[in-house]
Amino acid sequence: MEDPRxxxxxxxAQRRDLLLVDRARSGDLDAFNDIVACYQDQLFxxxxxxxxxxxxxxxxxxxxxxxxYRALGGFRGGSVRSWLSRMAVNAAMxxxxxxxxxxxxPYPELEDDSWQPPAGEEADPVGITLAAERTAALGxxxxxxxxxxxxxxxxxxxxxxDYAEIAEMTGVSLGTVKSRIHRGRLALRAxxxxxxxxxxx
Amino acid sequence: xADGRTSPHGTHDLELVAAFATGDAAPDRAARAAQxxxxxxxxxxxxxxVLALRLATRAMPAPVRTRDFxxxxxxxxxxxxASPWERFRRSLVAPGGLGRPLSASLMTxxxxxxxxxxxxxxxxxxxxxxxxxxxxxxxxxxxSNFAAGGAAPQAASTSASDTAAGAKNAPGASAGAAAGPxxxxxxxxxxxxxxGNERGPVAPPLATPAGPVxxxxxxxxxxxxAAVGRTTASGPATxxxxxxxxxxxxxxxxxxxxxxxxxxxxxxxxx
Numbered sequence: 001m002e003d004p005r006x007x008x009x010x011x012x013a014q015r016r017d018l019l020l021v022d023r024a025r026s027g028d029l030d031a032f033n034d035i036v037a038c039y040q041d042q043l044f045x046x047x048x049x050x051x052x053x054x055x056x057x058x059x060x061x062x063x064x065x066x067x068x069y070r071a072l073g074g075f076r077g078g079s080v081r082s083w084l085s086r087m088a089v090n091a092a093m094x095x096x097x098x099x100x101x102x103x104x105x106p107y108p109e110l111e112d113d114s115w116q117p118p119a120g121e122e123a124d125p126v127g128i129t130l131a132a133e134r135t136a137a138l139g140x141x142x143x144x145x146x147x148x149x150x151x152x153x154x155x156x157x158x159x160x161x162d163y164a165e166i167a168e169m170t171g172v173s174l175g176t177v178k179s180r181i182h183r184g185r186l187a188l189r190a191x192x193x194x195x196x197x198x199x200x201x
Numbered sequence: 202x203a204d205g206r207t208s209p210h211g212t213h214d215l216e217l218v219a220a221f222a223t224g225d226a227a228p229d230r231a232a233r234a235a236q237x238x239x240x241x242x243x244x245x246x247x248x249x250x251v252l253a254l255r256l257a258t259r260a261m262p263a264p265v266r267t268r269d270f271x272x273x274x275x276x277x278x279x280x281x282x283a284s285p286w287e288r289f290r291r292s293l294v295a296p297g298g299l300g301r302p303l304s305a306s307l308m309t310x311x312x313x314x315x316x317x318x319x320x321x322x323x324x325x326x327x328x329x330x331x332x333x334x335x336x337x338x339x340x341x342x343x344x345s346n347f348a349a350g351g352a353a354p355q356a357a358s359t360s361a362s363d364t365a366a367g368a369k370n371a372p373g374a375s376a377g378a379a380a381g382p383x384x385x386x387x388x389x390x391x392x393x394x395x396x397g398n399e400r401g402p403v404a405p406p407l408a409t410p411a412g413p414v415x416x417x418x419x420x421x422x423x424x425x426x427a428a429v430g431r432t433t434a435s436g437p438a439t440x441x442x443x444x445x446x447x448x449x450x451x452x453x454x455x456x457x458x459x460x461x462x463x464x465x466x467x468x469x470x471x472x
Contacts, residue, residue, distance in 0.1 A: 033271040040270045041263070048264035058268050065270050069280050070288075138257055157258045182219040185251045192254070199253040 017080035052143040064088040096147035141191040149184030210243035222248035307459030314452025
């Protein structure tokens, strides 16, 4: 069997992360902040898709980094990205469970002009409008499905984690992860049944 | 589009089709999924839509972060210096922490304890039953001793009768007066007859207060009933009286703690 340490040693990003964690453990705050700088965009992107409310998403990411700082001594090696993502996902799911009875405006950034999909090479106004409409519709539907399904879809389709990693992060079985993803996609399709033309072709 | 509920499509495994569309169907079920997609137009459309949605999800632009999450030295110091009590408190009020199950458990135990302490006959009856069993056990031995060595009390009774009969013949003596000493003289025979058993000496103290000397055969039973009666009267009266208020106080404290924890969690949630 392949030694995981050997494979880690081959990955420069992970080797850098482990060095930073070692320095942070010894009290080097700059090293920890380097880790934050490396992963805050990715973590915020992940959490903001799971937690539709922007302010809550910020709080969740901040709390995840606080938890990571407190738990530096308990880090047992492996992928720092997965470790941070696990904390963020757990915090996000806790927030969703806590706030599930309080409806919020889903994805307010979609109403914000400062947040628009990047323009393509053609910068076709029709294409840009369609892409924005598609993103808005999909975001709205994502905010409607269950938090478990949403988190699984985001982790798999957007963040690129495999089933086993998602199962470890969310603490459920592999079959449950697959089921959540497939049922979530079916739910998305049902929610977008009237607007599927946006996505076809 | 036809209604899927009335067509055969309604009976198809849509989750399998969704998995197949993105290449996630298990090998042993992929053939079935492929057959569904090939033979059912709705399943084919579903597979196309699921794939399109997956691609659109992947193409969603990343939310733009406008806040920096790097820690300031003050924040880091605060996180480092958080006391164990503070961490424990946070774990109690944090969503998904220990607070919810702990508060529920405390309130349940508190309510149950208050109910038990408020119902007087429940612990009393339990205590009476337990003590009655214990008393019956201790009394069973002398009775069995009498049963096993029944000749001894019988012999004692006989000898007492003989003595009394003999006394009748004595001038100036009454049968009633003679029976008393005769029976008292016979009663020490009981421990002597059952002397082989270590519980034997228990019998005379029980038999002696019963007093009625006339009926020797009923002495052990009557004494036993009297003993049970005394135990029943005194046992439950002391046990709940000493444990009831304590149980009620502990239950009340648990109930209050659970409620306080619940309120603290709700406040933290609102904050």
